[in-house]
Amino acid sequence: MASEKTKTLNRRQLVAGAAATAGSAVLSGCATALGRSPGRTREGEITVWHNWSGVTGPRFVKVAAAYEKAHPGRRLRLVFTQNDLSTNQKFFTSVAAGTPPDVTFVDGPQVASWAEWGSLEPLTERIRSAGIRAEEYFPPTWRQCEYRDQVWALTCSADPNFGFAWNREAFRRSGLDPDRPPTTIDELTEVGDRLTRVEQGVLRQIGIIPWAQYGPANSIFTWGWAFGGEFYDPETRRITADHPRVVKALEWMIQFAKKHDPARVESMRQGFGTAEQNPFYSGKLCMQCLHIGGIGDIERYAPDLDYGLGYIPAPPDGEARSSWVGGWCMSIPRGAAKPDEAWEFIRWLCHSEEGTALFGRTMSVYPGMRHSPYFAESRSRRYYGDYVRILEDSRHQRPVMPVQAFYMRELQRAVEAAVYGRMTPAEALERARKNTQAELDLALAGA
Amino acid sequence: MVPTKGQRRRQRERLWTGVAFALPAIVGLLWFTAYPVLASLYYSFCNYRVLTPPRWVGMANYRHLFEDPLFYTSLWNTVYYAAFAVPLGIVLALGLALLLNTGVKGLAVYRTCFYVPSVVPIVAGAVLWIWLFRPQEGAINDMLRLFGVREGPGWLQSPEWSKPAIIMWSLWNVGGSMLVFLAGLQDVPKELHEAAGLDGAKRWDSFRHVTLPFISPQILFVLIMGLIGAFQFFTPAYVMTNGTGGPVDSTTFYSLYLFNVAFSDFKMGYACAMAWVLLLMVLAATLVVLKSSARHVYYAGGEQG
Numbered sequence: 135m136a137s138e139k140t141k142t143l144n145r146r147q148l149v150a151g152a153a154a155t156a157g158s159a160v161l162s163g164c165a166t167a168l169g170r171s172p173g174r175t176r177e178g179e180i181t182v183w184h185n186w187s188g189v190t191g192p193r194f195v196k197v198a199a200a201y202e203k204a205h206p207g208r209r210l211r212l213v214f215t216q217n218d219l220s221t222n223q224k225f226f227t228s229v230a231a232g233t234p235p236d237v238t239f240v241d242g243p244q245v246a247s248w249a250e251w252g253s254l255e256p257l258t259e260r261i262r263s264a265g266i267r268a269e270e271y272f273p274p275t276w277r278q279c280e281y282r283d284q285v286w287a288l289t290c291s292a293d294p295n296f297g298f299a300w301n302r303e304a305f306r307r308s309g310l311d312p313d314r315p316p317t318t319i320d321e322l323t324e325v326g327d328r329l330t331r332v333e334q335g336v337l338r339q340i341g342i343i344p345w346a347q348y349g350p351a352n353s354i355f356t357w358g359w360a361f362g363g364e365f366y367d368p369e370t371r372r373i374t375a376d377h378p379r380v381v382k383a384l385e386w387m388i389q390f391a392k393k394h395d396p397a398r399v400e401s402m403r404q405g406f407g408t409a410e411q412n413p414f415y416s417g418k419l420c421m422q423c424l425h426i427g428g429i430g431d432i433e434r435y436a437p438d439l440d441y442g443l444g445y446i447p448a449p450p451d452g453e454a455r456s457s458w459v460g461g462w463c464m465s466i467p468r469g470a471a472k473p474d475e476a477w478e479f480i481r482w483l484c485h486s487e488e489g490t491a492l493f494g495r496t497m498s499v500y501p502g503m504r505h506s507p508y509f510a511e512s513r514s515r516r517y518y519g520d521y522v523r524i525l526e527d528s529r530h531q532r533p534v535m536p537v538q539a540f541y542m543r544e545l546q547r548a549v550e551a552a553v554y555g556r557m558t559p560a561e562a563l564e565r566a567r568k569n570t571q572a573e574l575d576l577a578l579a580g581a
Numbered sequence: 582m583v584p585t586k587g588q589r590r591r592q593r594e595r596l597w598t599g600v601a602f603a604l605p606a607i608v609g610l611l612w613f614t615a616y617p618v619l620a621s622l623y624y625s626f627c628n629y630r631v632l633t634p635p636r637w638v639g640m641a642n643y644r645h646l647f648e649d650p651l652f653y654t655s656l657w658n659t660v661y662y663a664a665f666a667v668p669l670g671i672v673l674a675l676g677l678a679l680l681l682n683t684g685v686k687g688l689a690v691y692r693t694c695f696y697v698p699s700v701v702p703i704v705a706g707a708v709l710w711i712w713l714f715r716p717q718e719g720a721i722n723d724m725l726r727l728f729g730v731r732e733g734p735g736w737l738q739s740p741e742w743s744k745p746a747i748i749m750w751s752l753w754n755v756g757g758s759m760l761v762f763l764a765g766l767q768d769v770p771k772e773l774h775e776a777a778g779l780d781g782a783k784r785w786d787s788f789r790h791v792t793l794p795f796i797s798p799q800i801l802f803v804l805i806m807g808l809i810g811a812f813q814f815f816t817p818a819y820v821m822t823n824g825t826g827g828p829v830d831s832t833t834f835y836s837l838y839l840f841n842v843a844f845s846d847f848k849m850g851y852a853c854a855m856a857w858v859l860l861l862m863v864l865a866a867t868l869v870v871l872k873s874s875a876r877h878v879y880y881a882g883g884e885q886g
Contacts, residue, residue: 223844230631251632251847335732336717397735397742400828401716468632539845543825550829554740573846580628580636 179209180236180475183225185217185462186497189434193496200492201482208475217241222248225467229253234467236476240287242278242461243532243542249286250536250577255466256284260477266485274459274531275502281534287463288484289502290493294525295458296347296356296423297517298447302440304329304339304420315421315444319361319386322421322447326390329420337394337402340419344387346403347423350549351542356423357383359530360448360456365541366533373533373574375545375567376560379452384552384559391553415439429517430498443520445527458530461502500525537573544570625853635850642854652855654830655838661744662834663811666751671803674755675796678762679788692763699756707820710750711737714821737821740831747832750817758803765799766792794879801878805867812863815840835859 186194191214198210215224217239228234240248248254266288268276275289302312308329316322326341347353358365363379366372374380391399403413413419415436423446432439445455464480466473482489490501494508500521501508512518532538548562557565584592600607625642627635646652677695681688698706713720714736722733734742769792777787793800815836818826824841826833839859843852 226631226847251630253632397739397828398716398732400738401735403738537846543841543845546825546827547830550827554829556740556829 176209178207178475179211180472180479181211181213182237182479183213183215183217183235184239185215187214189430190497197483197493197496201479201489204488205478205482208478210479226251226253229467229469232469234469236466236470236472237479238465238467239290239462240465242275242289242459242463243534243538245279245287245463245465246281246534247536247538248465249281249284253468254286255468255470255473256286257288257466257477257480258284260481261285261288264481264485266481270485270504271502272459272504272525272528274528275461278459278531278534279463287465288480289461290464290480290484291461291497291499292459292502292525293426293461293499294521294528295352295460296425296446297428297443297520297524298421298445299414299424299428300421300442301414301417301419302442304417307417308420312440312442315442316447317445318447319449319452323386323389326421327393330394332394337398339417340399340402340413342390342421343399343403343419344390345549345553348425349546350553351545353387354380354384354545354549355458355530355532356446356456357387359458360446360452361386362449362452366535368534371535371574371578373541373567373571375541375548375570376563381560381563382449384549384563387549388552388555388559391555396553396555412436414441426499426518426521429521443517445524453529455524455527456530457524457528458532459525459528460532461499463502535574536577537570540573541566541570621853621856624850625857627850628848629850629853630847631849632847638850642851643858645851646854646858651830651833651838655826655833655835658744658831658833659812659814659835662748662751662814663808665745666748666814667804667807667811669748670752670755670758670807671800673752674758674803675762675800677755677759678766679792681759681763682766692760695759696756698753703816704820706753707750707817710746710753710817711821714746737832738828740829743822743828743831747817747821750821758807761799761803762796765796769795797874797878798880801870801874804874805870808866808870809863812836812859812866 182198184194195212198212202208202210213235215238217225222244225234225238234253240254245254249256268280271289272292275292279285279287279289298315300312300315305312310325310328316325322342329339329341330337331339344357345353347356355365358377358380361379361383363377363381363383364374365377365380367374402418412431412435414422414424415432424443432441446457448454448456464484466476466480470476483493484490484501485503487505487507490503490506491508491511493499494501494506495511500506500512509522513522533541535541544566548557548559548566551557551562551565552559556562624635626637626639628638628641629635681691681695685691701709716722716733716735716738719736721736722730725733734746736742736746773791773795774787777791782790813836814834818832818834818837819840822832824837824845826837826841835855836859839852839855842848842855
């Protein structure tokens, strides 16, 4: 009997102990959430979610250190966050959970989407009281931050998309004048054909792959605008993917696919790596649209490459000196704990002479702010100077509307369908227009 | 006999002790499984962008789904994959298991070799296969060249060959099923084979009428798990195509499309509707297999299938 009683007591104690343990675990969990959660920062410290990795990662850390040095009492907690047009789960979840960072980088074309879904704080008031004016920015870099009469971000890096690069050595080998790159689409086609070499049914050298300029969607943007087309009408909020000029551009793009089996072209392209195995360095691919980051890559991986850089060729009735702007913006997420300190950092990096110059110099990218001293330094440098001019002439940015990722995917599908001969360019682009318009209408209706 | 007061009290105490011990599991199940599942059912009737509150729209997501051409494309891709990958996987796994069951020397070494791919992380394996599939310098087309195929398929770059390529990848991972079959084969009574041999059965007859019935439960198990896995097929397609599902939508599998809808477009309501339709399809396929197989599956212990 006595032993039975002890047993019961023991069991009761055990249960109580278990409950106490569980309870304290729950309580300590709460304490963590309310008190010193991992997202909580010290006095004067803000959390910055950024996208600089690889060689740019350590460079960004240097920029941040310079900010801390120039601003005593301020500290930046840098967190690398994978962020591209299609993967922002981490950011959205953090905003939904009420624990966003204080500053986030946002891809230019995403600003409208992120603003529409309510994940950003508008900066309009702060910008006004800081006396920042739209004219101080390259027009596309300002436009991409403005949505529904509010400004949601400042452009930090402006990528002039793209420079047109040609391998001068390959030109010489094929008996072409390396100082005379193609300037019209007809010339580009002709030179492209001359530079393309097939041996025993296998492609050995290609002039240019029109649909492979940083992905099918970026390719159609690039050539579509060069042909004089337009992708979106912000006034009427109509998608215009099937603009006659865009259709013309796609018709031209797939000519190469008609001459050479696209699976075969892609096969050859698959052998290309990015960085050091880039086919442009080896002369397997003779011409391509080059992102500004490409200069640094070439300096690093193929310092002896003899190449020229200029404007993208365009048809005579298209848009001369055509280019568009991509790049990264900075924003304050909705619910950020320290928006004032966040704004101070954003303003320094995007809109101060020392911040923009340091950022440009360290990261080899251009600021969105026109009067940054970095431009004066770059103008006379080989290649970099070309990009300054391309940026100044730039007229476009990707459509400022909330279903950007969807539109990119539809454009990619359209280009692929046309390249592989499943649809005519007109049909493919009409499908992209129809699907994206439906998606946009749904989003604008608040769905 | 009516339990005494004391007995009842002790019973109650025992009950609560049990509940206390099971509590973490119960809470976990309710909070991390039941709640999300039920919430996703609710969201499937809503427009829900995660950052804004869900808004009830009734059947709109489901109606939209059945008018969405990409839904049918993704379904077709998935069914295509399941129709080839699952049966081929079973045949290959069974074949390997039969070979390993012949009592070859160094059995453990072979078993390890065939099982190792199943231990490799899926993403790492997929990246590796991207290299093998490279049309110009990949190992597969190199091998084909030895057999006189001058220009092998474009594999992942070709709309016609991308699905067969991914099916080939899936066959690399049959190690798990192979082990299941191997275990089953080792349970087949030797006396039956001997008896069949004495009665003049050839090797094939012995396999067909002795081995196969004995391992039919394993086949059913592998078939059903394979089907469920095929319907949820995602990771390699995502890795091998960078999530684009290309070329020309040829690798847009159901789960890949669902992922894009959910996490690229943030149409969580639509994605939830897709997930529930997927669940119903998997359920239906599993039931069909279970019902139609009842007569063909033999349980040695005498339980009903």
